[in-house]
Amino acid sequence: MPHSDRYAQMQSYICSRTDCARVLSLDRETISSPTSPLIHQEARFLYVLSGRGTIRIQGRSIPLSRDTLLSILPWQITEVTAVDEPLQYYLLVYNIELLNRFIQSFRDIDGDCARFISHMESTPGLYLTAPQAETVRAYFESLREEIGLESTLSRPAQRPMAALWVVNRAVELVILAERIYVENTCGLSCGEAKEDSLQGLLRYLYLHAGEKLTAGALSEVFRVPQAAVRAYIKSVTGRGFQELLHEMRIGKISGFLLYTDLTLDEIACLTGYTDAPHLSRIFSEMTGMRISDYRKAYRTADSVCRMEHAELAYSIAQHVYRRYSEPLSISDVARQFGVSPAEVNRLLISQVEKNFAELLNFVRVNMASRLILSTNWPLIDISLEVGYTNVKTFNRNFMRWRGMTPGEFRKTVALQASRLTDDEEGAHAGANL
Secondary structure (H helix, E strand, O other): OOHHHOOOEEOOOOOOOOOOOOOEEEEEEEEOOOOOOEEEOOEEEEEEEEEEEEEEEOOEEEEEOOOEEEEEOOOEEEEEEEEEEEEEEEEEEEOHHHHHHHHHOOOOOOHHHHHHHHHHHHOOEEEOOHHHHHHHHHHHHHHHHHHOOHHHOOOOOOOOOHHHHHHHHHHHHHHHHHHHHHHOOOOOOOOEOOOOOOOOHHHHHHHOOOOOOOHHHHHHHHOOOHHHHHHHHHHHHOOOHHHHHHHHHHHHHHHHHHHOOOOHHHHHHHHOOOOHHHHHHHHHHHHOOOHHHHHHHHHOOOOOOOOOOHHHHHHHHHHHHHOOOOOOOHHHHHHHHOOOHHHHHHHHHHHHOOOHHHHHHHHHHHHHHHHHHHOOOOHHHHHHHOOOOOHHHHHHHHHHHHOOOHHHHHHHHHHHHHHHHHHHHHHHHHHOO
16 A cells, blocks of 8 residues: 555544534535545435445445435544445535534433434444435435535525524434434345454544543453554554544534533533643644634634635635745634635635635645755754644644655655666666666
C-alpha cells in the first residue's frame, strides 16, 4: 500500500459544509467505482435509488441494491469494495447527539425509544419491501423540497418553524428505520464479519469519550495489550490516542455550543475535561477558533444575506490566499465582506469547491509542503510561518490533505527524489554505452 494511502480518510464532524449549525443535510450522489476506507465522524443514512455494489461497515460486507436503506453511526469505518452497476443514492448526514437527546426525552412515555442506536449497529442495512420503499422515497423527496441538496448550494425559501420541522423529520426517519427493522425478519445482519478484536474500538471510544478514558482501560475492555490499542489507532487514523480522543470530543462540544445554553464548565464536565479553561484550550487547538467566536459565528448562521455574485466569491478566495498566514477567522471575513459565515462557505464552495476552513487549511498545507521541500527549517517554524499557532493543529490538517504527517512527508518525498535522481543518472550512463 502506498505510504500516503496508509490511513483511512476522516470525514468532518459537521453535517453541512456550508452551514455548521445545520442539524442535517441532504445530498444525492453517484459512484461508479470502489472507494478508499472512510471514518465517519457524523451519522448518516444512505438510501439506494439504483445500482448494485458492496460496502463494508466495521468489517462486515453488505450487498447494496435498489431500495437498500443503510445507517452509518459516528466513528464507524466504511469502504465501498465493489460497484457492479453505478450506485445512485440519497445521503442524509445528521447530528445524532442532538437527535438522541431529543428522543431520550420521551423515554418515560415510550420505553422502546432507547434501542434504535443498538439496532442500527447490529443491523446497519435493510432491504425494503415495495410499500416501505415507497414511504422512504417519499420521505427523502419531501425533505429535498424543504432543505434542498447540499451539492446544489441552493436552499429553498425558509418556511415557518423550519428548524423544528427539520428535527421532527430527522426523528421520523429514525422511527421509520426502527419500524422497518422490526417488520423485516431478515435484515443484513448476516454479512461477512471480519475477525478483528479491535474492529469496534473507535466506536467504543466515541461512545465513552466523555469519560476519563485511557489506553490501559481500553486494553482491558478489548483484552489486548495497551501497545496494540495505540498501534491500531495509529495505523487506522494516523493520530495518537489522546489526539483522537480530543477530536472525538470536539464534535460533541460543538453540538453543546450550538444547541444548548450550558456553561463551559457544564460542557467540560459532560465531555471529559477538567474545567472550562482546559476545554477552551483544547477546542482552540483543534479547530483554530476561540469558543466565543465559534458560538457567535454559527448561532447567527441563518441570518444570511443572499449575494449570488461570483465576483464576491473570488474576492473572498483571493483574500484567503493572500492572508493565509494571518490569524483569519470566518467571522472576521464574513463581517468584512458583509455576509454571514454560512454565505461565505456557500460562495467559496460554488467557485473553488472548498468552504472557508477547507480552503484556508488547503492553502496553508500547500505552502508548508513547499517549505518542507525547499528548506531545512524545523517543522514547528514552518507551522508558524504558514499561520498555525500550534503544531497539533498543523499536523492534523497536514494529515488530512496529504495523508501523512509533515515528518513522514519530508522523509518520503526526499527518498523519492533521491531515487529519481539515481534512476536518471543510471539512464544517462546507459545511453553513453
